[in-house]
Amino acid sequence: MALLRAATWKLSPWRGYCSRGSQVWCGELSQGFVEALKAVVGDPHVSTAASVREHHGHDESMHRCQPPDAVVWPQNVDQVRRLAALCYSQGVPIIPFGTGTGLEGGVCAVQGGVCINLTHMNRIMELNMEDFSVVVEPGVTRKTLNMHLRDSGLWFPVDPGADASLCGMAATAASGTNAVRYGTMQDNVVNLEVVLPDGRLLHTHSPTLCISGPRKSAAGYNLTGLFVGSEGTLGLITSATLRLHPVPEATVAATCAFPSVQAAVDSTVQILQAAVPVARLEFLDDVMMDACNKHSKLDCPVAPTLFLEFHGSKQALAEQVQRTEAITQDNGGSHFAWANEAEKRSQLWAARHNAWYAMLALSPGCKAYSTDVCVPISRLPEILVQTKKELRASRLTGSRIVGHVGDGNFHCILLVNPDDAEEQTRVKAFAENLGRQALALHGTCTGEHGIGLGKRQLLHEEVGAVGMETMRQLKVTLDPRGLMNPGKVL
């Protein structure tokens, strides 16, 4: 049955992006194919309306390309399997969609195709408080989960800022402010349920959906690790078993201003070397602090600043705070503001988390792009100092630096006027150059945003020819028709 209306095929400007061994999808969907989608998920759960497709055709980044040809909302995993099998049989690309809060164009429909919006599957399926684990469907966001857990004494700490879906966070190997203490999604996903491109159902760690799993395993190849961070290019994640953590007995947050970028980052390195188990360790530059003061009504010094948070027993916290304060003072830190109360802490972290949105709010009409390099901690001072210089030299003066410096990961948030092609070129050149600097320091071009559309060349430079060839082989093996989120990563 040829569901594609051959006569209406149009050439896609993006077909060059599809990966080796894949079939090139070159056209819009036939009415027959759309009807077949409706037969799977029901009429109200399929849309080909331009506004809906447009909404699903981009994330929060600058990346833009054509929208998907249709958007579908499956209600359960069986429907996802049937959708995948249908697309597979007809060679139609599939783009998984969660909250659309990605920053590297991961949901762009490079070759058109069907966008599968998984947010209607939003059950928190099982909570196992004894084993600190939970099973969530792809529509559950991190804030929803933590709200659900609020009286359990447990929480899920991975926090990329946006209220992203947890399965989307697994797909992109998200991390964020708590990773220095609690790890990234790589460390906190126990098991994934994945619909493979042809509709088969894979559980990466066990043959069934598990309420919990062992804390470690040496059984066969690490499939969970392979799918975490695969950015939707190998399959659709339809549920995730996550590791939860005990809510700390006490929490203290603090800010500390420094005379220079170097002094702030030197403090960071020394805090880590002293094995202080800091939970969050964030850097904001002077420009960013100025914006935070204005947007979040703070009165912090306009200077390079560390945001810190400590988790533990009251007694342990006192010791951590004391050690940290000594280290920061040795480096010229001043204007300590320790926040013990939840409200004051929330205000501080809201300011940090709103960095992206605050900046856009203060710059009407502008878009933003965030770099995402991560380097060994010892190389942080030199790359941050250099980056500040280059931001000035590139005349990207509205731009700010924020970062999870405890991991060596930092972002330059670059403002772009979408009508200024020359500025866009400068932003792109700056970001690529920064990526190459990170690689030269044995770092990575992406600590947490992923490769998506924009960093495929840098990935090549990062992992080398054999690394790329190996990744391509894995892609072709698991997605032989090249239908899963084509044009991303590779």
Add this chain to the structure above:
Amino acid sequence: MALLRAATWKLSPWRGYCSRGSQVWCGELSQGFVEALKAVVGDPHVSTAASVREHHGHDESMHRCQPPDAVVWPQNVDQVRRLAALCYSQGVPIIPFGTGTGLEGGVCAVQGGVCINLTHMNRIMELNMEDFSVVVEPGVTRKTLNMHLRDSGLWFPVDPGADASLCGMAATAASGTNAVRYGTMQDNVVNLEVVLPDGRLLHTHSPTLCISGPRKSAAGYNLTGLFVGSEGTLGLITSATLRLHPVPEATVAATCAFPSVQAAVDSTVQILQAAVPVARLEFLDDVMMDACNKHSKLDCPVAPTLFLEFHGSKQALAEQVQRTEAITQDNGGSHFAWANEAEKRSQLWAARHNAWYAMLALSPGCKAYSTDVCVPISRLPEILVQTKKELRASRLTGSRIVGHVGDGNFHCILLVNPDDAEEQTRVKAFAENLGRQALALHGTCTGEHGIGLGKRQLLHEEVGAVGMETMRQLKVTLDPRGLMNPGKVL
């Protein structure tokens, strides 16, 4: 050039084990091929002597099969590449060999072939104290590394008991007593240099051998995670970049006896739920404690016992110890013995680490087999109590239980008389049954020893048909001729 002497081929009884898509190697090596091996590594570094081959044909487990046809000792990665290319061109199996301390027959030469002993490559290549990382060649063992680090303030905590090679530990996803606090090899390997079956050189995380790497990355597929735990079936690990940890300011160890297995394990679960950051949390049953007392000259009560260790500042330790003591007392724990001094601690842990060897020493002529299941913590009490009963019912009365219960991972060390076929059958049946019980509780058949030869059927039951098919596809993709350590894992 046909280096194989076709006329002398003999049929291998193991050829049925080779994986799908591979070529079956059916014979001993020709003189010409042995000369070709010598041309790569030099005459003194190749052996076909029966005693040498025999020594390399098994690990510390019961698993036995034919020895390899030759053993070679490459001196550097270039030689490893040339050896791999040579074997690849001739369809000869390759078995990587480290210290031979594995417990699942991972080095057995199921189809004969060439054993590549990597222990002559034993340099600690780079130590980066600022970034807590080190690069080691495959001959470096964990004790050698920690001796090298002794004045640096850093250490490598993953400790499977045996003084295994670190790259071998990466290949088998080893963990051991410290994993509850510091994670397994999956968490502590940053980058691997791997010689692929055809001789190409892959760096799983960066294009070159790195003195350090970023603490996290979202760049492409997680190749490091795929090779960690692949048990030599995808390539030869020729160096590893490892994450080091600060030596704790203070350490306290303790033992505590309990009236029952249930009471000991209930304490374990409660200690973890109270978020006490325990560094080691080991369980030994009464039989094991009796053996430890005799072998290591201790005078501990002959009862179910927890061995604990805490790492941290002196102040933090006092609090951890206090909390733990309260929990164990609530569960009827008694006979506390806290050890603050290094000497006393070493004595305790030597007793724990010598469990395997102690048992063999006390049972002349016997071999041992260790089970290795791992279950969610909440299921530990029931499976441990049940296992004690079944050990008695199986008349495996000399057997003992030890375990990293902080992870839900425990071992039954089963004594076997190699001349008693009926006993061997009972041991095998007991181990398989225990594996299935763990799976029924959402656990794994192997927490740290790997699949090797003995658990391939259990792996199938653990990951299901689609999981197995996915793993087989990955194997065929990366090792298309099925030459890397054939007959293992899959």
